[in-house]
Amino acid sequence: MTTLPSPLALARDLIRCPSVTPAEGGALACLAGHLAAAGFSVERPVFSEPGTPDVENLYARIGRAGPCLLLAGHTDVVPPGETGAWRHGPFDGAVADGVLYGRGAVDMKGGIACLLAAVLGFLAARGPDFGGSIAFLITGDEEGPAVNGTPKLLDWALARGERFDHCLLGEPTNPDRLGEMIKIGRRGSLTGDLTVHGIQGHVAYPHRADNPIPHLLRLAGALLAAPLDAGTAHFDASNLEFTTLDVGNPSTNVIPASARGTFNIRFNDLWTLASLADELRRRLAGAADGARYDLALRPTNAVAFLTRPDAFVERVADAIAAETGLRPVLSTTGGTSDARFIKDACPVIEFGLVGQTMHQIDECVPVADLDRLAAIYRRVLDAYFPADAALQKPA
Numbered sequence: 123m124t125t126l127p128s129p130l131a132l133a134r135d136l137i138r139c140p141s142v143t144p145a146e147g148g149a150l151a152c153l154a155g156h157l158a159a160a161g162f163s164v165e166r167p168v169f170s171e172p173g174t175p176d177v178e179n180l181y182a183r184i185g186r187a188g189p190c191l192l193l194a195g196h197t198d199v200v201p202p203g204e205t206g207a208w209r210h211g212p213f214d215g216a217v218a219d220g221v222l223y224g225r226g227a228v229d230m231k232g233g234i235a236c237l238l239a240a241v242l243g244f245l246a247a248r249g250p251d252f253g254g255s256i257a258f259l260i261t262g263d264e265e266g267p268a269v270n271g272t273p274k275l276l277d278w279a280l281a282r283g284e285r286f287d288h289c290l291l292g293e294p295t296n297p298d299r300l301g302e303m304i305k306i307g308r309r310g311s312l313t314g315d316l317t318v319h320g321i322q323g324h325v326a327y328p329h330r331a332d333n334p335i336p337h338l339l340r341l342a343g344a345l346l347a348a349p350l351d352a353g354t355a356h357f358d359a360s361n362l363e364f365t366t367l368d369v370g371n372p373s374t375n376v377i378p379a380s381a382r383g384t385f386n387i388r389f390n391d392l393w394t395l396a397s398l399a400d401e402l403r404r405r406l407a408g409a410a411d412g413a414r415y416d417l418a419l420r421p422t423n424a425v426a427f428l429t430r431p432d433a434f435v436e437r438v439a440d441a442i443a444a445e446t447g448l449r450p451v452l453s454t455t456g457g458t459s460d461a462r463f464i465k466d467a468c469p470v471i472e473f474g475l476v477g478q479t480m481h482q483i484d485e486c487v488p489v490a491d492l493d494r495l496a497a498i499y500r501r502v503l504d505a506y507f508p509a510d511a512a513l514q515k516p517a
Contacts, residue, residue, distance in 0.1 A: 132235035134215035137224035143266035144175040149197035169270035177270035185255030189287040196264030199226040229480035233292030240499035272460040289470040294477030301446030305472035307428035307454040322379040334381040337413035344409030357390030441501035
């Protein structure tokens with residue numbers, strides 16, 4: 123009888139692949155080998171876009187019947203930073219005192235290893251006729267521009283007739299302990315550049331100039347004066363934060379010709395991009411008082427979305443509770459993820475490891491958490507494809 127690889131062994135193999143965005147680094151090849159051996163059809167399309175690096179991705183599926191559960195994630199990682207500062211090499215996959223170290227241990231090669239281990243164990247127990255289909259959608263572009271990864275891979279799959287009923291994305295979601303939090307949505311993100319135009323002049327003759335700085339402060343104050351909203355049952359209040367105010371004036375006796383401010387808004391599902399833009403322009407117009415300004419809103423693919431709690435969410439929550447004793451909070455906090463693309467194809471939720479060390483020097487995960495997460499994912503598979511339902515399907 124063949125011994126299945128453990129989540130630790132799979133995670134170490136993936137960590138040892140230096141897949142820093144956008145390099146494939148051998149990580150997708152590693153996954154493809156395990157999936158093909160388990161009976162998946164595997165494809166690795168490469169997508170391109172002018173001005174961005176080519177990115178290799180992976181799509182694999184076993185079964186054609188419904189329902190189809192999509193398992194998603196990314197094998198690309200952020201750069202390791204100063205490698206000499208690491209306790210163990212960032213691509214060594216070292217284990218010390220029950221902890222696995224390496225870039226991607228948490229975000230998110232550890233999560234992918236747990237998904238794969240759960241699926242391999244499930245198929246070994248149930249065989250290929252388990253009453254549905256399982257698909258993997260894995261990108262190498264989540265930590266990069268997110269242009270040639272999940273959005274194009276998803277479009278490619280849908281154009282080929284692939285359809286999905288639910289998606290589980292294995293991003294790290296837990297703040298402190300495994301089992302605390304499921305992400306059922308994400309806030310949107312919008313960045314704006316506000317430029318105020320004045321008239322340059324000598325500070326001793328202000329009547330001959332028009333200083334843009336007071337105008338910028340007044341307009342920025344108008345954007346910040348009132349909350350955008352009070353939040354919803356599932357979302358925190360939207361927030362607008364100025365991240366920089368710039369004049370770039372090296373002289374102390376010259377009134378500058380222009381001043382600029384950049385802000386970012388994390389917004390909930392009370393807003394669309396269009397309604398949010400209208401509100402920003404309304405606030406600025408009300409405070410302009412003759413100021414000449416431009417508002418430029420940068421393109422974004424990060425819009426707010428919510429997966430309404432349903433039976434699938436409950437299955438995942440029940441699996442978490444059974445393994446950890448914790449009932450997870452249903453959350454929409456944090457930054458953006460590739461769930462923002464997947465939500466257009468099917469309901470998507472996120473659950474993975476504890477995210478405390480992601481992107482840090484000495485990124486690491488307790489081996490026990492890998493084992494528990496793989497067990498949680500296995501419970502999800504068993505609940506999603508109940509054995510008695512598979513037996514009742516007509517031949």
